[in-house]
Amino acid sequence: MGIQDESSTQDQGYEHITTKKTAREIEVDKWLPITSSRKAKWWYSAFHNVTAMVGAGVLGLPYAMSNLRWGPGITILVISWIITLYTLWQMVEMHEMVPGKRFDRYHELGQEAFGEKLGLWIVVPQQLVVEISVDIVYMVTGGKSLKKFHDTVCPDCKQIKLTYFIAIFASAHLVLSQLPNFNSISGVSLAAAVMSLSYSTIAWGASVDKGKQPEVSYDYRHHSTPGRVFGFFGALGDVAFAYAGHNVVLEIQATIPSTPENPSKKPMWRGVVVAYIVVALCYFPVALIGYWAFGNNVEDNILMSLEKPRWLIAMANMFVVIHVVGSYQIYAMPVFDMMETVLVKKLNFAPSFTLRLITRSLYVLITMFIGMTFPFFGGLLGFFGGLVFAPTTYFLPCVMWLAIYKPKRFSLSWITNWICIILGVLLMVLAPIGGLRQIILDASKYKFYS
Template sequence: MSEEETKKRGARSEGNNKDINDWLPITSSRNAKWYYSAFHNVTAMVGAGVLGLPYAMSQLGWGPGAVVLILSWIITLYTLWQMVEMHEMIPGKRLDRYHELGQAAFGEKVGLWIVVPQQLIVEVGSNIVYMVTGGTCLQKVYNTACPSCRPLKLTYFIAIFSSTQFILCHCPNFNAITCVSFVAAIMSLGYSLIGWGASVHKGITPDVDYSPRASTSIGRMFGFFAALGEVAFAYAGHSVVLEIQATMPSTPERPSKIPMWRGVILAYIIVLVCYFPVAFLGYAAFGNTVADNILISLQKPRWLICMANAGVVIHVIGSYQIFAMGVFDMLESYLVKQRNFTPSTSLRCIVRTTYVALTMFLGMTFPFFHGLLSFFGGFAFAPITYFLPCIIWLKIYKPKRYGLSWFTNWICIILGVLLTILAPIGGLRHIILRATSYKFYS
């Protein structure tokens, strides 16, 4: 083959890749504003996780609970900053996906196998939990608004919730769901304010008990482990942060990290406003009797509880789409680039509809809300969020040994590994205990 033919073939290949990237959901639109980052990050983080924080506090106790929450906020903000910085660490190239960052650090094949399985567990796991959360809160609205109505199975409410996802899943890219994400972010603020505001209004009852939730030392230990996973689940946005940054324009004079970081700061301020009051005030009001979803513990006034649960439903509609968009990109990339499928609307329709149906089925089959938070929070969220960015940072930038950066990253890695080992144990135990008395599709 002549040199000219080689150049032509290379140019054709490059052109084809550009056409495919212009079709894929992550890279098809790069005109996002800085506040899009804030919407998407708030929608990705604040959701099912915040509702379980008072329950986590009841297993951790005041002192350990406060330490875990504060450390998690600081560590995850630091690792998120690292990812934003590493997005364009290679001159002239953007690392638009988490697995591309992994490949830059560990090599083409190894990086893919390190990141993709964990990222898929995080995103698919989140979508399953959001199916359960959406259905549970819809059921709560129904039961609260009409206590004399005929009780309906949770399965029906999950099916109702999933109907919105069957429609929204056909939005082509991140920027197409910006309005959904904005409404979801507003809802997260709303129901968080209702959650801790109603707790303050209820007040601390005379018989409130802050002693350990479990009666045995073994139970307290497993509860502590599970609570760590619940806190980890509350900081779930890292699995899609590079994908969100990929939607922003970038020039040498104004790289994408500038507007992205501006949005992240706003998002983390909102997270601070939502998480800490809900966790502390919810636990203060109910003590060790708080439910695994704080809104379930709140019974009055009925209209306010209906509003809060409706807000959660609207929020997780957006959250589901944020995490699903990353999965859609992986599936469509694989089918088009590896299996040579033609990029088309019909392919996108089949892939996305099948995925929503699968998460709906799994949510109906395994609706163990609290156990799912703990298990997924430790097993997959901790590596993706707490220490994998630190490992990549050490490998690429090679900071001075025993310097501040070196120590900071190793502390995050050690804490993250402990979280990954301990949290799934507590979550799995809870799932097993619930499964022994559970009737499928009840």
């Protein structure tokens, strides 16, 4: 089958040039969430990427700065922005590097780079841990922000357990998780992207309004040497967590139509550039102004440090809730795709609404249960940020690029990719140590389901 034949199928791309597909396989692809609709425009890429990237992690950046201090903190933020933009560009380029074929999922690219079986084993566990861990953290964030909203609006009301707020947040996802694919959640994603810009602006704007606090200190947050070292490691994980959109970028690009004359990488890249400008407008002011105002006394979520004006902080927390509703769905969609692919292609279940209802509801309930059991926001960011975000965001795209394109040794491309790989591996080794220590410290003072 030629490229022209392929592009004439529904919105270019159900059939790969390299594999003949049966009628059932084509039908299943039209049902699966990633490949069911290829009608997205470049601005879908922009707000999906903003929603995926500017998550709850931005609110933890002033806390990360308090463990890094001014010089290292600014350096690490800027380097992370540059490296992750570069690795994102590589993934967009690699989406259609084989003529007539699209790598619609991260693991398909892994299989091209490392082989059919090894590629699956390298990519799938990491991608699943990233997406599930993000959704667990967002369960906690959504619940905490709802609780903060309630407590701010009604300080004299009876105290309600965080557990109940996480359950309320999860109930919205039991409904939204039934939306079939990326394009169907574009409205939710757009609202989430607008909210992320809004609450980031409130976070740094309210910090400016509050001003530099009396007796603010920019010294290390911890006084002991082990505390400083572990704090530094955990902060690296916080920063890594903040740049996490790579795990869904190929799946987002898969929704954009593509022909040999107009490959999907052009509109996708335009959307990514817009998204990264928004990322910079959110991250740098929040991180630097939040740290300037509160110094080493800043909370692990900057909005928790801001008490007044009350109505503004309540509004910001509600914006966070709306944002993480969208972000949760963006990260859940590839997980739904994997679950449904296994059930329908490997276990031969019939594609149906009932199958979708059961599997997706079960996923929401599991992430809710884990979020209720372990709501250690700061430690979770550092631990997961280092352990799995560093590979999939900072250096796995570079390893794939070297494996597939094989740039000449000591060429600019070769050197750049090896620098990213070395920095990414260091991040992967060091960051979880700090995050794990923070979780242990939080757990020692925590009562389950309080």
